[in-house]
Amino acid sequence: MQTRQPLVQSPNGEVELSNEEIARYSRHLIMPEVALDGQKKLKRARVLTIGAGGLGSPLAMYLAAAGIGTIGIVDFDVVDESNLQRQIIHGTSDLGRPKLESARERIEDINPNVEVETFGEPLSSENAMEIFEDYDVIVDGTDNFPTRYLVNDACVLAGKPNVYGSIFRFEGQASVFYAEEGPCYRCLYPEPPPPGLVPSCAEGGVLGILPGAIGTIQATETVKLILGIGEPLISRLLLYDALSMRFREMKLRKDPNCPVCGENPSVTELIDYQEFCGIPQANAQVDEVPEITVRELSEKLSNGGGVSVLDVREPHEYEVANIGARLIPLGELPERLVELDQDETIAIHCKTGGRSARAVKLLQDAGFQNVFNVKGGITAWSEEIDPSVPKY
């Protein structure tokens, strides 16, 4: 039944299944592709998931149910209301708790035979190699480029497969980056986009069900690699579009000039991934524009004004929550500048301050003198000034 070398070798008497486990895994045991030997491999396997969020939730739950012996989770976040739309490993009663705690409880409830190992610190160049060392497969469910490149490079250096998944709005990508047998993430994308150019899920949104589809694909690939069955997504990039309900597949090639897995690698140890992704410059850029805090703005407004407030979010966001400001979406701002008065003092806000910083810059470049970015956006307004404004 095996089509390739399994990642985990046959336990040969080292691992046994109890009668409870045999009953639990009966639907696996009657399939020749898994059978008793395969189930023991799963039990012996050690899988590390990076992130207990949208992708990590279905992934960890299915891997637990499937009988993976040890699941490691790296996460340092707490459960927030905005997570519950998709992070199904956490429930409403978990709000405010560390994700590691609620994930552990959920996994142990699904399958008490699973050993859960938790790492409550951000994955870094200092700890990644040591954490990865003890695992057979690394599953990448992160939300940012520095961690993606870090996970990739550490997997290449440690010789481990990286089961990759990524999501945005209605679209997902999945692949298996395994430099021993095919390309790595850097062969596909040698460099990350500059900060701010590609919107994150927090800015762009994501269909709550999407990570379910991609996370279960990652779980499937993980189990296949462990058992050595079927054809893994090595050298293939699977694209999923939930809106058109289409899967497409792109061929991936190993880049002989890849800086990590190529013939003459220039990256032979982990680097500073924040710097690699240009993060410090991004902050500096945002810091350049003049700011006003929500408290200062609130005081100015109640002292008779002298400041007009401009909201540069999208109309559908305005509908969810607004503070009565005038709405001109950032994308329309360049052609609607004539509607604004250069002599006025203008405070610009968005959701958290990113888009409004760009709007301030735009107005400054057009000659406006008194423009301020509302620090923290409408989210800060809701938290510090008026809790009746919903946070989204």
Place this chain on the structure above:
Amino acid sequence: MPNVKIPTPLIQYTGGKREVEVGGATAGEAIGNLAQEYPDLRQHLYTGDGKLRSFVNVYKGDEDIRYLEGADTEISEGDELSIIPSIAGGRCR
């Protein structure tokens, strides 16, 4: 004319269009024409010195043009080009 499939993060620059028909005999010409038609796309596809950005990959069918003839990859009627950018989402906060 060949079709170019636009990924979700970039449709805000194509007026919401997910597929655009463009002229051009090569992949480079087609993407160039696309950027001309939708100027806001340009900075997302090209670096300041006019090179295709390294986090944007262009495929003809299911092949990365980097492993065909790059920008000179010939395209003809009915070919499909896809722009596949890197996306980071996953553990969205």
